[in-house]
Amino acid sequence: MEKARQCLELNQEESDSVARLAIHSYRVGATEFSFYEDFALRGIRVDRVEPGLVSCTFKVPPRLTDRNGNLANGAIANLVDEVGGAVVYVEGLPMKVSVDMSISFVSTAKVNDELEITGRVLGQRGGYSGTIVLMRNKATGEVIAEGRHSLFGRQPSKM
Amino acid sequence: MEKARQCLELNQEESDSVARLAIHSYRVGATEFSFYEDFALRGIRVDRVEPGLVSCTFKVPPRLTDRNGNLANGAIANLVDEVGGAVVYVEGLPMKVSVDMSISFVSTAKVNDELEITGRVLGQRGGYSGTIVLMRNKATGEVIAEGRHSLFGRQPSKM
Amino acid sequence: MEKARQCLELNQEESDSVARLAIHSYRVGATEFSFYEDFALRGIRVDRVEPGLVSCTFKVPPRLTDRNGNLANGAIANLVDEVGGAVVYVEGLPMKVSVDMSISFVSTAKVNDELEITGRVLGQRGGYSGTIVLMRNKATGEVIAEGRHSLFGRQPSKM
């Protein structure tokens, strides 16, 4: 049990660094984004928008790196989720809820690496849309991750 | 282009709330966890460890909720990544790198919902391991998300 | 180009073995199953049905093995698709179309291995359902594959 603790639970000092964050609970209408989204997306730049496509630049910030100094998988997943959602939003499709996401982590990105993140609409079937998000190192062209992400619209989007 | 900007880029005030975080770049050997992992895992409790299984409790904190007040998809992905990694670590398998992750987001979790997160080893083939992570609402038993996550060991783990 | 040909295209003799199959095009109302489904499912036995669960036995037939003598990945995918669809059908959910499928191939099955294939409903959100299908070697308990498979109901099911 100690091994699992050591792998998942923080010590006091680690825990304190997060405890110092003052984050208020979600209040309806208070902000457009949540703190989590600010945390995950700050610094992203939308470069190009075409039908079915959104392309962004993002420089890996220290706050999103894991213990090996690489852009964390959870942060990659979040970018896939948000950029896939944005391309659907731009398309004006009545989509809202992510239901399935799959990601291949093909290589890694380090702090200050500049990434190109491109989201495309794959297709739709009724209220269901499929998108793909490709994340590359802008300097080398190397693929960091490819994600696919399906959204499903239960009710008209209010985004 | 405005729609995509509005969907992805933060305004000044939002951006400032994150800019105030003082996060240092990764330094080798400095800490066991990164700030990102502190941020994502703080509050998780390891309840049970058996061969091939790790079970945890996690209360949804405000810092991980999205604009709808739900546990963010990126945060779910991060928990799948970490709990799947922990079960492999406990097993002592020589695994290190997440290569594929797929998640079904079956329902949502709100702030203060208590979650049970269980990771299991599915099997292994050579240096490759498959794990599944199930996230349930502890009170109702409802499945929030099911993730599958494959790890691949290129070299002996230093975790 | 020769390597890709050799890997994908059949020679005359191989091609002939399939050409001898007399398969008629789909005709509405002609049969409940298509030849493909007969081919993929023949021999499956439904053992247990409970709310949200269908459990079957299937003995690996020679017709579904790949060039290494293992149950082919495509055949595994088809079983995941059909058993996941069956559990949704049994539940009476208005589901019809598979939209996302992800499979981890954890180990292999040989001709005559007896498999236990269990499908479960993970949850649903509006017209969307998630299922998981677990395929084990019945004798050893070893997991062969785990699949997740999402279905989406555009219109009332006529299955």
Next chain:
Amino acid sequence: MEKARQCLELNQEESDSVARLAIHSYRVGATEFSFYEDFALRGIRVDRVEPGLVSCTFKVPPRLTDRNGNLANGAIANLVDEVGGAVVYVEGLPMKVSVDMSISFVSTAKVNDELEITGRVLGQRGGYSGTIVLMRNKATGEVIAEGRHSLFGRQPSKM
């Protein structure tokens, strides 16, 4: 239990149509392909091979259609598996075993629809490779399915 039976088990007539197939068990060295692969791939044509890319044409045959007259999901999965494997084989990477596959079924293909199936290498990490396979309707350009498929090489490939 009757509903699940009706959904998965064949009746006598259906069962007979498959029973008439004379398929011999796998014998080492007997053929390059198995009957299953003949069945799944017959008619595929390799059109283009470039570094990291294989592009094929495939006309949907009656034998691979489901009860709705569409190219069956299992058949799509098999094509993703084989074309992804071929691109890795052409690249000469020491890959052999499919470990993860995920597919989005974006639209459907009918008998005689001509498909363009393109496999690309996404990247590799040690003995691990990621590929993507895109299947489009050749006449309309519409995406039928997008698959991602990871292969892992335990030992030198003998393909």
